[in-house]
Amino acid sequence: MKPISYVDALNSHYGSMGFPPYEWTVNDTAPLFRLDKPLNQCRVSLLTSGGISHCSMPGFDPDARNDHRLDALDEHVDSADFVINDSYYDHSDAEQDLNCVFPIDRLRELAAAGEIGSVAPRFWSGFMGRIYNRTKVIEESAPAFVAKLKEDAVDILVAAPA
């Protein structure tokens, strides 16, 4: 199947609702950090933007705009103890098994098997969709997130947008 053209689909979906045209971010270059530590010595964390919250916390706003909320989740958290609030994707599969969007159990298994060095003390859920104030992400929210990853001595971040 040909990949869905989300740019066209989103332009027409939101245009039909009266939103002004979205100014898409287009980058020609990207940073690349070369890690010189083997995977079995690396500490790995996960980030989801799928409106996924622990049941001890208030749910995300399913129709959020510009929501920079970022939840820290303890590495030992049970994958059954989550709720998903996000109107931008179909999370019926993820509600049955969180790992199909946020594979915390799979990452812990890789650590137990010695394939990765360790699971970071915190997983992360936030930067939920439709953030229009991207300068704030680049200048404030993402650097604040970097500081937390550094506190946890994270080597690798696996990010799954939804």
Place this chain on the structure above:
Amino acid sequence: MGLVCRVVEAAGIATVCLSTGRDLTLQVKPPRSLFMNFPMGNNFGSPFDPESQTRILRSALDMIYEVEEPGTLIDWPEPWSKPFEYFTGKKR
């Protein structure tokens, strides 16, 4: 999310992005992306399929070491089991 990965990478933490929007990802250009031609929300495949979930996660981690060109996108070779569409708010 791609923007966040770019900031994290630039600060010296290696990132890989499991994308379900190929055109969106090519525009934002995160450092490394594994494109899953799967429905949004199934970035790691189907529920209760730990074998596939692990293979996808392992492939993403391998990209940390294999990618040499900044902004590389790799297409996951396995198709989703059935056709799917852009999600407009209705559950399937």
